[in-house]
Amino acid sequence: MQAGKDPMGSAIADYHATGKAARLRVFSPMFDEDEIPVATLFRRFDEMPAIEQEALRTASGAILDVGAGAGCHSLALQAMEKRVTAIDISPLAVETMRERGVKKVIEQDFFTLEGHYDTILMLMNGIGIVGTLRRLPDFFLQVDRLLAPGGQLLCDSSDICYIFEDEDGIIDLTGIEGYYGELTYQMQYKSVKGEAFPWLFIDPETLREQALAHGFHCDIIARGEHYDYLARLTRRC
Ligand code: SAH
Numbered sequence: 001m002q003a004g005k006d007p008m009g010s011a012i013a014d015y016h017a018t019g020k021a022a023r024l025r026v027f028s029p030m031f032d033e034d035e036i037p038v039a040t041l042f043r044r045f046d047e048m049p050a051i052e053q054e055a056l057r058t059a060s061g062a063i064l065d066v067g068a069g070a071g072c073h074s075l076a077l078q079a080m081e082k083r084v085t086a087i088d089i090s091p092l093a094v095e096t097m098r099e100r101g102v103k104k105v106i107e108q109d110f111f112t113l114e115g116h117y118d119t120i121l122m123l124m125n126g127i128g129i130v131g132t133l134r135r136l137p138d139f140f141l142q143v144d145r146l147l148a149p150g151g152q153l154l155c156d157s158s159d160i161c162y163i164f165e166d167e168d169g170i171i172d173l174t175g176i177e178g179y180y181g182e183l184t185y186q187m188q189y190k191s192v193k194g195e196a197f198p199w200l201f202i203d204p205e206t207l208r209e210q211a212l213a214h215g216f217h218c219d220i221i222a223r224g225e226h227y228d229y230l231a232r233l234t235r236r237c
Pocket of ligand 1 (some may be wrong): 089093123
């Protein structure tokens with residue numbers, strides 16, 4: 001990924017270098033303009049949501065931190081004396097993680113990675129990188145290739161049905177074209193504007209169904225404060 005097309009990496013590198021950052025703006029046809037507070041990408045263990053803390057406690061063996069960003073989870077795992085490899089597609093994120101002390105960092109697309117891991121960790125809606133439900137078969141194939149025998153995938157996501165709630169608190173999903181968790185995002189940091197990309201939020205029932213159809217058990221091991229949850233997927237023997 002080129003730096004000129006990598007708003008999130010630019011924001012991460014800026015914050016790392018200066019201790020502050022401009023607005024990391026997020027556009028989606030579904031929402032008004034929003035922003036990601038860049039400091040949250042640098043959160044410490046005690047600042048993380050409970051479901052992320054639970055995921056870090058549950059992670060074991062050789063751990064792969066997918067879409068590791070500024071490396072907050074990898075650094076927390078290293079502090080817990082766990083073995084972790086961070087992977088990110090953004091060269092600026094990767095450089096930042098190396099400078100921050102993440103020992104093993106790979107700059108690569110998750111979908112082309114090779115190797116074997118006991119825990120694949122995908123946090124902050126990490127499964128979002130799958131983009132669409134249509135790409136889930138590819139994703140499960142790749143998870144199956146990467147997971148060592150007895151391995152686990154830990155991922156969090158949110159059931160974003162709440163964005164369709166009307167003034168009476170009624171959620172009506174009829175009439176929505178396609179799956180309601182398939183969003184399109186575009187980001188901008190200063191003058192760096194990235195390409196639009198698909199980003200998937202998946203509800204726990206759909207994740208469980210899809211996991212079963214592709215050879216995995218799916219347990220919801222924690223629920224967050226607002227429709228978010230942590231799932232643990234393991235191979236069906
Ligand atoms: N997990 C981190 C960062 C989340 S932001 C945290 O919780 O703070 C998502 C990250 O995923 C970005 O750094 C982005 O560069 C990375 N990413 C997106 N698609 C990817 C892919 N296909 N393979 C690896 N990393 C990817």
